[in-house]
Amino acid sequence: MEFRLIDRIRERTALLRDDVRLGIGDDAALLAVPAGQELAVAIDTMVEGVHFLSGTAPAELGWKALAVNLSDLAAMGASPAWAMLALTLPGEASVEAQALFVDGLAEGFAELAQAHRLALVGGDTTRGPLTLSVAVHGFVPPGQALRRAGAQVGDAILVTGTLGDAAAGLRLLQDGQGSVDAAANYLIGRLHRPTPRVMTGLALRSRASACIDISDGLLADLAHVCAASGVAAELEAAALPCSPALLEKCAAQVAREFALSGGDDYELCFTVPAERLDAVREVLRGCEGGATVIGRIVAGSGVRVRDEDGHWLTPQRRGWEHFA
Numbered sequence: 001m002e003f004r005l006i007d008r009i010r011e012r013t014a015l016l017r018d019d020v021r022l023g024i025g026d027d028a029a030l031l032a033v034p035a036g037q038e039l040a041v042a043i044d045t046m047v048e049g050v051h052f053l054s055g056t057a058p059a060e061l062g063w064k065a066l067a068v069n070l071s072d073l074a075a076m077g078a079s080p081a082w083a084m085l086a087l088t089l090p091g092e093a094s095v096e097a098q099a100l101f102v103d104g105l106a107e108g109f110a111e112l113a114q115a116h117r118l119a120l121v122g123g124d125t126t127r128g129p130l131t132l133s134v135a136v137h138g139f140v141p142p143g144q145a146l147r148r149a150g151a152q153v154g155d156a157i158l159v160t161g162t163l164g165d166a167a168a169g170l171r172l173l174q175d176g177q178g179s180v181d182a183a184a185n186y187l188i189g190r191l192h193r194p195t196p197r198v199m200t201g202l203a204l205r206s207r208a209s210a211c212i213d214i215s216d217g218l219l220a221d222l223a224h225v226c227a228a229s230g231v232a233a234e235l236e237a238a239a240l241p242c243s244p245a246l247l248e249k250c251a252a253q254v255a256r257e258f259a260l261s262g263g264d265d266y267e268l269c270f271t272v273p274a275e276r277l278d279a280v281r282e283v284l285r286g287c288e289g290g291a292t293v294i295g296r297i298v299a300g301s302g303v304r305v306r307d308e309d310g311h312w313l314t315p316q317r318r319g320w321e322h323f324a
Contacts, residue, residue: 009024009085009087009105009106009120009123011106015110015113015114015117015118015119015120016119017081017082017119018032019031019032019033019034019081019082020032020082020119023119023120023121023122024120024122028122029082029084029122031081031082031121031137033139034139036141036142037139037140037141037142038139038140038141038145039137039139040073040076040078040137040140040145041135041137041138042072042073042076042135042136043069043133043134043135043136044065044068044069044072044133044134045131045132045133046061046064046065046068046131046132047129047130047131048129048130048131052064053170053174056192057104057192058100058101058102058103058104058105059105059107059108059111060108060192061105061132062104062105062107062108062109062112063108063109063111063112063192063193064108064192064193064194065085065109065132065134066083066109066112066113066118066134066136067112067195067196067266068134068194068196068215068266069083069134069135069136070112070116070118070136070196070198071194071196071197071213071215071266071268072136072213073136073196073198073201074197074198074200074201074202074213074268075146075201075211075212075213075268076138076140076145076146076147076201076211077140077144077145077146077201077204077205077211078139078140078145078201079138079139079140079202080116080117080118080136080138080198081118081119081137081138081139082118082120082136082137083113083119083120083121083134083135083136083137084120084121084122084123084134084135085109085120085123085132085133085134086123086124086126086131086132086133086134087102087105087123087124087125087126087131087132087133088126088127088128088129088130088132089101089102089125089126089127089128090127090128090129091127091128105132112196116196118136140205141205144205144206145205146204146205146208146211147210147211147228148210148211148212148224148225149210149228149229150210150229150271151209151210151225151226151229151231151271151297152209152229152231152271152273152297153231153297153298153299154273154274154296154297155209155210155271155272155273155274155296155297156271156272156273156274156277156293156295156296157222157233157235157271157293157294157295157297158269158270158271158280158291158292158293158294159214159218159241159267159269159270159291159292159294160197160200160267160268160287160290161195161197161241161265161267161289161290162242162243162246162259162265162267163214163218163240163241163242163258163259163260163262163265163267164240164242164243164246164250164255164256164257164258164259164260164262165186165187165190165191165243165246165258165265166187166190166191166194166262166263166264166266167191167262167263167264167265168245168246168249168250168255168258168262169184169187169189169190169191169192170191170264171258172184172187172188173188173191182245183244183248183249184245184249186243187243187245187249190243190265191264194264194265194266195266195288195289196266197213197267197268197287197289199287199288200284200287200288200289200291201268203283203284203286203287204268204270204280207272207276207279207280207283208270208271208272208280209270209271209272209273210225210228210229210270210271211225211268211269211271212224212225212268212269212270213266213267213268213269214263214265214266214267214268214269215263215264215265215266216263217260217261217262217263218235218260218261218265218269219260219261219303219315220261220263222235222303223303225269225271226297226301226302226303227301229297230301231297231298231299231300231301232297232298232299232300232301232302232303232304233295233296233297233298233302233303233304234295234296234303234304234305234306235260235294235295235303235304235305235306236294236295236305236306237256237260237305237306237307237308238307238308239292239295240256240259240292240294241259241292242255242256242259246258257315260305260315267289268291270291271297277293
């Protein structure tokens with residue numbers, strides 16, 4: 001059964017790359033790193049009931065399991081190349097049900113992989129609670145990888161896309177308000193199928209001073225940049241980019257909380273020296289989603305948020321905590 005499932009995954013995710021000397025089918029893949037490139041590697045795990053709701057469509061899981069990893073590569077300014085997938089399936093499911101699940105999962109995974117010319121080169125299948133682990137590999141020229149350390153006092157803070165959509169989509173599903181209208185569909189789509197900002201990450205090489213992807217919430221993830229860089233951040237709540245769908249489905253205060261700490265956005269948060277800001281904005285005009293200035297780097301530690309009246313806010317939560 002295990003090998004039949006592997007065959008189904010291989011058939012649906014096939015992509016030829018010259019740097020894949022040997023892919024799925026042996027005890028290990030054989031891969032060639034191009035000369036003059038560094039290898040960026042990231043891994044993420046998604047567990048049913050922790051990272052996604054029971055009953056989520058397999059194709060959505062396949063897309064998202066890869067997307068969250070591509071977002072990590074984007075945050076490093078790396079170009080995607082290869083991936084490995086470890087899949088744990090509940091043993092009580094029938095052979096037919098497992099096959100249907102794997103087919104859907106592979107189709108969602110392959111749809112995103114092919115868009116980024118990424119090859120699935122190996123992995124594993126086993127029995128247990130539904131869990132997906134994906135490891136991705138990408139290339140970056142030496143010395144050009146984006147990092148969390150590097151933000152300097154005076155830098156502008158920017159984010160791609162819009163914030164809070166995924167958290168709102170999750171809330172709608174939890175409240176039993178699924179696909180009720182176009183706005184709800186958009187928010188739920190942002191939860192299930194985030195857009196990894198790979199092109200933006202590539203464009204930020206040698207331009208951004210620091211970068212991170214927003215997985216646990218803006219406040220939590222920007223705090224990691226501040227800690228790594230030895231600085232503080234001040235954000236303007238009025239500048240947070242929110243989608244029309246979010247503002248339609250949520251009260252203004254709730255939308256702001258989602259944007260600050262909701263998580264699962266997989267947008268990029270990055271810092272840029274003031275003298276480079278106009279040039280970076282011009283470069284990013286050609287990247288899907290654009291970017292918005294939301295604050296500045298200052299001396300000190302931590303992240304503070306100022307409201308429209310100039311008062312410092314006390315957010316209800318800072319973001320997702322895995323072991324809280």
